[in-house]
Amino acid sequence: MLRDITLGQYYQAESVIHRLDPRVKLGTTVLFIISLFAFDGFWGYGVAALFLGIVIKLSKVPFKFMVKGMKSIVFLLSVTVIFNLFLTPGEPLVQIWKLSITREGVRLAVLLSIRLGFLIIGSSVMTLTTTPNQLTDGLERMLRPLNKMRVPVHEIAMMMSIALRFIPILMEETDKIMKAQLARCADFESGNLVRRAKSLVPLLVPLFISAFRRANDLAMAMEARCYRGGDHRTRMKPLHYEKRDYIAYLIVIGYLVAGVAAGKLIPVLLGGVVL
Amino acid sequence: MSSTQQNFAGCGDREGKMGIVKVRDLIYEYIRRDEEGNVEGITTAVDDVSLDIRQGEFVAVLGHNGSGKSTLAKHLNAILYPTEGTVWVDGKDTKDDAAVWDIRQTAGMVFQNPDNQIIGQVVEEDVGFGPENMGVPTKEIWERVEESLKAVGMYQYRKYSPNKLSGGQKQRVSIAGVIAMHPKCIVLDEPTAMLDPQGRREVIRAVRALNDVERITVILITHYMEEVIYADRVYVMDKGRIALQGTPREVFSEVEKLKELRLDVPQVTLLAHELRREGFPMPKGVLTDQEFLEALEHCVSAVM
Ligand SMILES: Nc1ncnc2c1ncn2[C@@H]1O[C@H](COP(=O)(O)OP(=O)(O)OP(=O)(O)O)[C@@H](O)[C@H]1O
Ligand SMILES: [Mg+2]
Numbered sequence: 001m002l003r004d005i006t007l008g009q010y011y012q013a014e015s016v017i018h019r020l021d022p023r024v025k026l027g028t029t030v031l032f033i034i035s036l037f038a039f040d041g042f043w044g045y046g047v048a049a050l051f052l053g054i055v056i057k058l059s060k061v062p063f064k065f066m067v068k069g070m071k072s073i074v075f076l077l078s079v080t081v082i083f084n085l086f087l088t089p090g091e092p093l094v095q096i097w098k099l100s101i102t103r104e105g106v107r108l109a110v111l112l113s114i115r116l117g118f119l120i121i122g123s124s125v126m127t128l129t130t131t132p133n134q135l136t137d138g139l140e141r142m143l144r145p146l147n148k149m150r151v152p153v154h155e156i157a158m159m160m161s162i163a164l165r166f167i168p169i170l171m172e173e174t175d176k177i178m179k180a181q182l183a184r185c186a187d188f189e190s191g192n193l194v195r196r197a198k199s200l201v202p203l204l205v206p207l208f209i210s211a212f213r214r215a216n217d218l219a220m221a222m223e224a225r226c227y228r229g230g231d232h233r234t235r236m237k238p239l240h241y242e243k244r245d246y247i248a249y250l251i252v253i254g255y256l257v258a259g260v261a262a263g264k265l266i267p268v269l270l271g272g273v274v275l
Numbered sequence: 276m277s278s279t280q281q282n283f284a285g286c287g288d289r290e291g292k293m294g295i296v297k298v299r300d301l302i303y304e305y306i307r308r309d310e311e312g313n314v315e316g317i318t319t320a321v322d323d324v325s326l327d328i329r330q331g332e333f334v335a336v337l338g339h340n341g342s343g344k345s346t347l348a349k350h351l352n353a354i355l356y357p358t359e360g361t362v363w364v365d366g367k368d369t370k371d372d373a374a375v376w377d378i379r380q381t382a383g384m385v386f387q388n389p390d391n392q393i394i395g396q397v398v399e400e401d402v403g404f405g406p407e408n409m410g411v412p413t414k415e416i417w418e419r420v421e422e423s424l425k426a427v428g429m430y431q432y433r434k435y436s437p438n439k440l441s442g443g444q445k446q447r448v449s450i451a452g453v454i455a456m457h458p459k460c461i462v463l464d465e466p467t468a469m470l471d472p473q474g475r476r477e478v479i480r481a482v483r484a485l486n487d488v489e490r491i492t493v494i495l496i497t498h499y500m501e502e503v504i505y506a507d508r509v510y511v512m513d514k515g516r517i518a519l520q521g522t523p524r525e526v527f528s529e530v531e532k533l534k535e536l537r538l539d540v541p542q543v544t545l546l547a548h549e550l551r552r553e554g555f556p557m558p559k560g561v562l563t564d565q566e567f568l569e570a571l572e573h574c575v576s577a578v579m
Contacts, residue, residue: 133396165396168438214391221392224352224384225405225452226376236403236416 011128017059018129021245022138028252029126035259036115036122044263045114051255052122061128070120077116085109136161141239154230162218170211177206293366295460295492296328296351296382300360303346303515320346322515323360328494330459333486335503335523336496338512339537344496347512348464351494352384365459380409383453385463389437389445398440398448399424399433405456416455423451426489427481443474447481454485460492461485467499475499500527500541504562511536524560543567550574 017025032048039045056063090104127135140157147153178188181202188199303321306314320343328334338344349355350362353369365381367374383405386392395401399420406416424430427447437445446466453461463482467475479502486493495502503509509526511519513536519526527533530540530548540548547561547570555574561567 131396133400161396162394165394165437169390217386217388217391218394220354221384221386222394222404224354224379224386225394225456226379226408227404228376228408232410233407234410234412234416236400236407236413236420238413 009124009127010131011061011065013060013129015058015060015129016244017055017125019244020129020248021239021241022130022134023142023239023241024245024248025126025130026135026138026142028248029123031252031256032122033119035256036118039259039263041263041267043266044259045118047255047259047262048118051259052118052125055125056121059125059129061125066121066124066128070124073120077113077120080116081109081113084112132164133161136164137235137237137239158230166211166214169214170207173210174203174207177203293363294327294329295365296326296494297363298324298326298347298350298360299362300325301347301350301357301362302359303343303350303355304358305346320515321350324512324515324517325360326510326517326520328460328492330492331486331490333483333493333505333507334495335506335509336494336512337498337500337503337509337526337538338518339498342512343515344512345464346515348384348462348494348496351382351460351462353378354384376409380456381458382460382462383456383458385446385449385453385461385466387465387468389442389449389469392449393437393445393452396436397433398429398435398437401437401448402433402451402455405452409456419455419457420451423455424448426454426485427451428477441474442470443477446470446474446478450478450481450485454489454491458491460494462494462496464496465498466495467497467502475502479505500539500544504541511538523562526560527562528560 032051035044036048039048056066085101085105085108086099088102088105088108090102092100092102093106094101130138136157139160140153143151143153143156182188186199186202188196188203190196191199301321301324302319305318305320307316307318309315322343324343324347336344336347346355350357350369351364353364353375356370362369364378367378367381369375369378393401394404402420402423403416406419411419420433421430424433427450429444429447429451432440432444432448437448440448450461450463450466461482466482467478470478482493482495483505485491495506497503503526504523506523509519509521509523510517511526511533518536519529519532527540527544530545533540539545541562543564543566544561547557547567551557551559556577557570557574561570
């Protein structure tokens with residue numbers, strides 16, 4: 001039951017986006033998110049939508065597949081939107097009982113759903129086209145300057161990749177322990193919250209013990225294979241910028257300029273029609 | 276121990292022809308402490324063990340649970356250090372801090388649970404982990420990964436996630452991960468204990484190939500007697516000491532002694548032993564079905 005959860009949900013396909021350096025994708029995602037909050041006016045979001053659409057098209061990940069993974073987030077999104085819709089003070093448009101929908105509320109709600117929706121789609125494009133491994137590699141390289149501030153960047157990246165490797169194993173184990181305890185008449189489903197939390201103890205204790213044993217074994221195996229931290233290490237798959245990565249950076253800069261320009265200029269050209 | 280003393284102790288041995296592994300008077304004690312740090316109890320896991328292993332040998336170590344096999348194995352990789360006595364790997368004292376990485380590279384180690392020793396999320400990346408740590412240049416890492424995966428017959432799985440492999444396949448990946456470091460010697464601590472018979476055969480076949488073809492010294496710790504018959508030499512451990520040693524044939528001739536040490540003997544060996552006890556002219560230390568059949572034919576023609 002627990003194994004159905006997919007993590008880091010990578011979608012295998014042959015596309016330019018898949019082949020890009022993970023640092024480009026990470027950087028672009030961050031810039032894209034910033035741009036969503038920096039642009040004002042709907043024209044800027046038009047440019048963002050266009051950019052996102054083209055990237056999705058290029059990535060060859062089916063849009064349906066992308067949306068399927070976001071159902072749970074849609075609920076969260078609608079709650080936020082509804083709150084904004086009703087609770088923003090301003091010029092009332094519709095009055096329902098004591099609640100009123102205001103002009104400002106509508107504007108804010110629409111803006112917010114666009115921002116959050118794009119943010120989620122944008123970052124899932126990154127996780128769908130980049131393996132967790134490439135992501136940790138990319139993060140390690142990008143954050144390397146922090147090493148000077150004594151942030152253990154290599155160690156953090158190593159921890160992330162080991163966690164990713166062991167999550168499926170531990171999930172399988174949880175499943176096994178759960179079944180073993182169910183066979184001994186354990187009950188994980190009924191009762192109030194306190195009782196249910198208590199019923200998790202016989203699940204968590206063996207799980208933790210086993211996780212510690214695994215961690216111990218793994219540390220020994222790593223040492224036996226000469227692991228001694230990030231120094232002196234060479235890489236089997238070092239990150240190299242290719243021509244396409246530089247082009248990608250240029251395109252992203254182009255996108256940012258176009259977005260800002262569209263937000264500022266088009267309304268002026270249209271004669272000050274501000275939405 | 277100071278480094279001058281070490282060199283002095285190692286000096287005489289280095290002049291003579293020294294094997295790949297040399298253990299002298301090794302004693303190791305696990306010390307259990309309570310919360311305040313007071314000594315609660317001492318377990319002497321390895322008790323006065325000496326052994327010599329030559330380059331290219333296939334040595335098996337037997338012994339029932341808790342006889343100190345794993346503890347001994349961990350000394351050969353400088354994971355544990357002797358409480359007393361000395362361990363030399365390829366002429367280097369394991370207590371010498373400067374030599375630790377050389378030793379770990381010379382004597383690779385494969386553990387029992389394949390899940391807990393595979394670090395990479397893709398087979399090839401895991402095999403590359405050791406060479407990466409050693410600082411091998413990228414191009415050479417790829418060459419080493421390819422050759423090691425081919426040596427254990429896992430090359431076609433190089434892009435797989437380790438989670439999608441069977442136990443025997445995972446264990447062969449672990450072995451590839453060790454040989455990618457180009458060790459002179461591999462220590463395998465019950466590599467087949469968690470595998471089904473099919474997986475066990477795969478792993479043992481891979482290990483024997485390494486020994487035959489690549490001439491890598493193999494130290495195989497195991498519970499399974501069938502795996503021992505291929506060894507050049509067998510050590511049997513009991514309560515931290517070496518109770519028996521010799522060729523598989525010599526060791527398995529001592530059926531009574533092995534039973535005393537709570538070890539099984541291969542079934543054909545046992546059958547031959549029982550027949551001999553009943554007065555049939557069976558030779559001592561029959562190891563394989565083939566040998567047993569031949570001996571039986573002899574026997575029958577002698578009795579007739
Ligand atoms: N970490 C430890 N702390 C304390 N005692 C230990 C520790 N590891 C092992 N021992 C003890 O040392 C002795 C030898 O253990 P060791 O693991 O070397 O045996 P083994 O021959 O490998 O057994 P097995 O066949 O079960 O793997 C045992 O009595 C064990 O209880
Ligand atoms: Mg053991």
